[in-house]
Amino acid sequence: MPSPSTSTATARKMAHALASEPVKILLVDDQPGRLLTYRAILEPLGEQLVEASSGMEALKRLMDDEFALILLDVNMPGMDGFETASLIHQHPRFEKTPIIFVTAVNVTDMDRLRGYKLGAVDYVTVPVIPEVLRSKVEVLAELHRKRSELQSLNTSLAADNQALQREKARELEALNESLRVANDALAARNTELQVEISERSRAERLLRDADQRKNEFLATLAHELRNPLAPLQNALAIRRLELGEPPGPLQSTMERQLALLVRLIDDLLDIARITQNKLALRRESTSLEDVLHAAVEIARPLLDAGGHDFSLRLPDRPVALLADRMRLSQVFANLLNNAAKYSDPGGRIELAAELVDDDQVLVRISDTGIGLAPEQLEAVFGLFSQVDSTVERSRGGLGIGLTLVQKLAEMHGGRVAVHSAGLGQGCIFSVRLPVGAAAASAPPGLPAGTSGEASSEPDSKSPSNCADNGAMAEPPTDAAVPADPTRVLVVDDNRDAADTLAMMIRLLGHEVAQIYDPMAVEDEIERFAPDLLFLDVGMPGRSGYDIASSLRQREDGNALEIIAVTGWGQPEDRRRTREAGFDEHLVKPPQFESIRRICSRGGRTRKAETDDA
CATH class of the missing domain: 3.40.50.2300 (Response regulator)
Incomplete structure (x- = not known):
């Protein structure tokens, strides 16, 4: 062709x-x-x-x-x-x-x-006129020839164009065929990738589900551990009241170990909340001195138990912070506890703070303890991470304290670092935080009042008021008998918890009755006519939520003060008790001071009578 x-x-x-x-x-x-x-x-x-x-x-x-x-x-x-x-x-x-x-x-x-x-x-x-006619005809004839020539060329060009189109069509068909082959190969690869992506998504989903189940397990574990702790703590408070004198070494040891166990449970809950982004900060104006003194007070028992040489150095002038005082105290208390735990008896521990520029403060906690190898420095803040040797593991702990330190410091806009010259050379943990106006721009974590731990209840890490969140508060050795006792009803399917709480309230001088069957609450209220009801939330057959809602619907439903006593203490749990009609929410084991404070109010009926008088 x-x-x-x-x-x-x-x-x-x-x-x-x-x-x-x-x-x-x-x-x-x-x-x-x-x-x-x-x-x-x-x-x-x-x-x-x-x-x-x-x-x-x-x-x-x-x-x-x-x-x-x-x-x-x-x-x-x-x-x-x-x-x-x-x-x-x-x-x-x-x-x-x-x-x-x-x-x-x-x-x-x-x-x-x-x-x-x-x-x-x-x-x-x-x-x-011959010349005129001839010229006109000549022009038209020439025009016809030019037109014919152009038509011939156009016809040839059209044929060439058709031939070119056919050639291009063949080339395009060959190209399309190669593209089809490539597309088939690509489709096969895409199918393989889709399978891989599906498998990866499935694996990620399983990991998320496992992580969610882990967090739920931690919360459930903390709740289940709180239930047996409640009668133990109540029993220790009762024993202290019965002795009427300063406790002996055995009583003090049991109280310290129980407080340690409660703190471990609180750490488990904090980790579960942090991993689910449910931990919120309650920021307020405070000072670095107050935060560090509170941390030292929390860590003092462990420092004293080890006989450590402890020193505290503060800046020459007050340092203002915008922070959650209790949570920030927890950061430094955990670091001090860590230094005390990993230092031999009589070791030297120093807490030193200094201003860096005008908008940051640097706090160092140094010790003369076992130190860290270089490869351990990167992993020390990992969740459940511990120094992996028999000697170090014998010192105890869940391996979550430093994880909490890092997360809480970051939520305050700060950062944590660790330095060690090697094994046996001790450690220096440093925390850098924004101060003054710079702290106002720090990342807030979750806003208070959303899904985080926003509550009017005192915090579990407060050294000055460790109420109703499980940290062991030391009860007084005497309890003055009130002039006008309150009638208190305790309802809990856990007999030990109900009996010990009732015994503690009785020793405080109030009239108390306890029952273990949630179905018998209304009958007992009719019989006993209490001013105040301590009500367990999680009971088989009938929950405390149902009981509180039912009591509030009675004609005299608002006359009775109802206090929730439960192992669940997260914000949604507090919201549910509030919506069900509870007046207050105590987390097991309830603190002695919280019990005495609530009983001293006398319940709603007595309060109303006092107001009327």
């Missing part, structure tokens, strides 16, 4: 040949003399002249051949030139064939307009 360029060259040669050939000119006139005149004038042009003596004959000639132009007499008998021109141009083949009208009479402007509408390109009057 010739290439498009070869076909184009051939077409040019053919077009050139057409340009040199004579064209056919149709001469139409009913007078032979004028036909002879036309021929004489036009023969020098070398064109092929064809004669017709009428309009009908002209039409017949046109059907048999192709003409470059028509020389048409206007005044012919039968069918004049206008009618003939009209019929010629009605045919699609001849609608663009140029016509020169020949007339022996003067034509009006209207006749000329009519002729032009019928396709005339010019008029020639008789007598014909």
